[in-house]
Amino acid sequence: MAFPTKTIETFVKAGYPIIYLVSWEEERVENTIRSIGKGLYPDSPRFSVWSCTDGLEDGAGPSGESKGLLEALDKVLEEPGKGFYFFKDIGFYLGDPRVVRKLKDAYQKLRKTPKTLFILASSVDIPPELEKEMAVIDIDLPDRAETGKIFDYIIKSHAGEALRNSMSPTFREASINALQGLGALEMELALRRTLVGRDGLGDEAVDALLEEKAQLVRKTGTLDFVRSRVDIDEVGGLENIKEWLDVRRLAFSSEAKEFGLDVPKGVLLMGISGCGKSLCAKAIATSWNLPLLRLDLNQVYSESQGSPEEAFRKAIKTVEATAPCVLWIDEIEAGITRSGEKSGDSPTSRIFGYFLTWMQEKKYPVFVTATANQIDLLPPEILRKGRFDEIFFVTLPNQKERREIFRIHLLNRGKNPADFDLDSLAKNTEGLSGAEIEQAVISALFESFSREKELTDRELIIAASSIVPLSTTMREEISKLERWASNRAVKASR
Ligand SMILES: Nc1ncnc2c1ncn2[C@@H]1O[C@H](COP(=O)(O)OP(=O)(O)O)[C@@H](O)[C@H]1O
Numbered sequence: 001m002a003f004p005t006k007t008i009e010t011f012v013k014a015g016y017p018i019i020y021l022v023s024w025e026e027e028r029v030e031n032t033i034r035s036i037g038k039g040l041y042p043d044s045p046r047f048s049v050w051s052c053t054d055g056l057e058d059g060a061g062p063s064g065e066s067k068g069l070l071e072a073l074d075k076v077l078e079e080p081g082k083g084f085y086f087f088k089d090i091g092f093y094l095g096d097p098r099v100v101r102k103l104k105d106a107y108q109k110l111r112k113t114p115k116t117l118f119i120l121a122s123s124v125d126i127p128p129e130l131e132k133e134m135a136v137i138d139i140d141l142p143d144r145a146e147t148g149k150i151f152d153y154i155i156k157s158h159a160g161e162a163l164r165n166s167m168s169p170t171f172r173e174a175s176i177n178a179l180q181g182l183g184a185l186e187m188e189l190a191l192r193r194t195l196v197g198r199d200g201l202g203d204e205a206v207d208a209l210l211e212e213k214a215q216l217v218r219k220t221g222t223l224d225f226v227r228s229r230v231d232i233d234e235v236g237g238l239e240n241i242k243e244w245l246d247v248r249r250l251a252f253s254s255e256a257k258e259f260g261l262d263v264p265k266g267v268l269l270m271g272i273s274g275c276g277k278s279l280c281a282k283a284i285a286t287s288w289n290l291p292l293l294r295l296d297l298n299q300v301y302s303e304s305q306g307s308p309e310e311a312f313r314k315a316i317k318t319v320e321a322t323a324p325c326v327l328w329i330d331e332i333e334a335g336i337t338r339s340g341e342k343s344g345d346s347p348t349s350r351i352f353g354y355f356l357t358w359m360q361e362k363k364y365p366v367f368v369t370a371t372a373n374q375i376d377l378l379p380p381e382i383l384r385k386g387r388f389d390e391i392f393f394v395t396l397p398n399q400k401e402r403r404e405i406f407r408i409h410l411l412n413r414g415k416n417p418a419d420f421d422l423d424s425l426a427k428n429t430e431g432l433s434g435a436e437i438e439q440a441v442i443s444a445l446f447e448s449f450s451r452e453k454e455l456t457d458r459e460l461i462i463a464a465s466s467i468v469p470l471s472t473t474m475r476e477e478i479s480k481l482e483r484w485a486s487n488r489a490v491k492a493s494r
C-alpha cells in the first residue's frame with residue numbers, strides 16, 4: 001500500500017486535532033507530513049518538530065526551547081495561525097498522567113483551530129484514556145511506486161553517466177522487486193552501496209542488491225531473508241505435499257486472480273523431526289519462485305528487538321511489503337507455548353492471537369509455511385479451518401521414499417546413484433528418517449575417504465546400521481503423534 005497521504009489529508013480536513021502515526025521510519029514520515037502540510041497550507045506552511053533533545057523547532061534550526069513536552073504542548077496551544085506540529089519520541093511519555101491530561105486539553109482546544117498535532121511512534125501504545133482522542137494511522141513500508149521513485153532518485157544522483165547507460169532493460173524492475181520490504185532509508189543505503197565500484201548494472205548488481213537486503217533484514221533480528229534455494233527434486237517422497245504445491249504453483253499469478261482464485265494462505269507441516277519439513281519450506285519458495293523470509297519467534301520474544309508486540313509487528317510489515325512472498329515460521333510451537341508462562345494475557349498468547357487474526361484476514365499475498373515437531377503443544381485454534389489451507393502430517397519415510405532420499409544425497413555429494421543398490425539400501429534402513437539417511441551417507445563418505453577407497457553399498461549399510469534412530473528412542477512419542485494426527489491432518493506421503 002502507498003503512503004496514506006489521502007487518509008491523512010482527509011483527517012486533517014475533517015478537523016482531527018491529534019493524529020497518531022505508527023512507523024519506525026522517522027525521516028520518511030516527517031518529510032511526507034511536511035509536504036502534505038505544504039500542500040494544504042501553501043500560504044503559511046508552518047511545520048514544527050519536537051524531539052526530547054532539540055525541543056520545538058520550526059525550520060530555523062533547533063531553538064533549544066520547550067524541551068519539556070508539557071511546555072512544548074502549551075506553546076502549540078498558544079501559537080496563533082495554522083500548521084502542523086510533529087512530535088517524535090512521545091511514546092516514552094504517554095505513561096505520565098500530566099501528559100495524558102495535556103493531550104486531552106489539546107484535543108479540546110485544537111479541535112476549533114486549523115492546527116494538527118502529529119505523534120510518531122513505532123508501536124501502538126496508547127493509554128486507554130486517550131484512545132478516543134486520537135486518529136491512529138498505520139504506515140506501511142514503501143510500495144512499488146514509491147520504491148521506483150527512490151530508485152530513480154538514487155540512480156540520478158549517485159550513478160555516473162557511463163553506469164546509467166550500462167543499465168540492463170530489466171534492472172530497474174528487478175531492483176524494485178529486490179528492495180521491497182525495506183524502509184526508504186534502507187533502500188537508499190542498499191542501492192548506494194551496490195553502486196559503489198561497479199562498472200555495469202545487470203544481473204550481478206541485482207544479486208549484490210539482494211545480498212545488501214539480506215544483511216539489512218537480518219539486522220531486524222527476527223527475520224532472515226533466506227537466499228539458499230532448494231529444488232523440489234531434492235525432497236524425497238512427500239508426494240501429497242508435492243502434488244498440492246504443484247496444483248497451486250500458478251496461484252500467485254495475475255491469471256489465477258482473473259480466474260477467480262484466492263491466493264493460498266499457507267500450510268502447516270507437522271510431524272517427526274528430520275523428515276523434511278524445513279526442507280519443504282525452502283522448496284516451496286523455490287518452486288513458486290517467491291522470496292523466502294524466515295521468522296524467528298524466539299527472537300520475537302527475546303525482547304532484544306523491543307517489546308514482542310513491536311518486534312512482531314515490525315516483522316509482519318516487512319513481510320507484507322515483500323509480498324508476494326513465503327513466510328516460513330519454523331517450529332511454531334516454540335512461539336506458542338513458553339515454559340514458565342501462565343496462559344491468559346501473556347505476550348505469547350497476545351502475539352499468537354494477533355498472528356491468527358493476521359492469518360485469517362491477510363490482505364497481502366503472503367504464503368505461510370509453518371512447521372511443528374511437538375504438535376501436542378499446538379492449541380486447537382491453529383488447526384481450525386480458515387487458518388491454514390492444509391495441514392500435513394510428515395512421518396518416517398517408507399521404503400520407496402528412503403530409496404529416493406538415498407539417491408538424492410548420493411547425488412548431492414557427487415556420486416552416481418546407479419553405482420549403488422538403492423533397493424537394498426532402502427530395504428535395510430527401516431525406521432531411519434531423512435536426516436538420518438543423510439547422516440549415514442556423510443559418515444560412509446568419511447569412512448571410505450579415510451581408507452582411500454571408493455564409496456560402496458557396504459560402507460553405507462554399516463554407517464546406517466550404527467545409527468540409533470530416533471524412531472527407536474522415541475517409539476512411544478512417535479506412535480502417539482501418529483494417532484493424534486490420523487484424524488487431524490492429511491498424510492504428506494502416499
Ligand atoms: N524427505 C527428505 N528428502 C531429502 N532429504 C531429507 C528429507 N528429510 C530430511 N532430509 C535431510 O535431513 C535434513 C534435515 O531435515 P529437515 O527438513 O530439517 O527436517 P525437519 O524440519 O522435518 O525436522 C534436510 O536438510 C535433508 O538434508
Ligand SMILES: [Mg+2]
Nearest residue numbers: 277278330371
Ligand atoms: Mg525443521
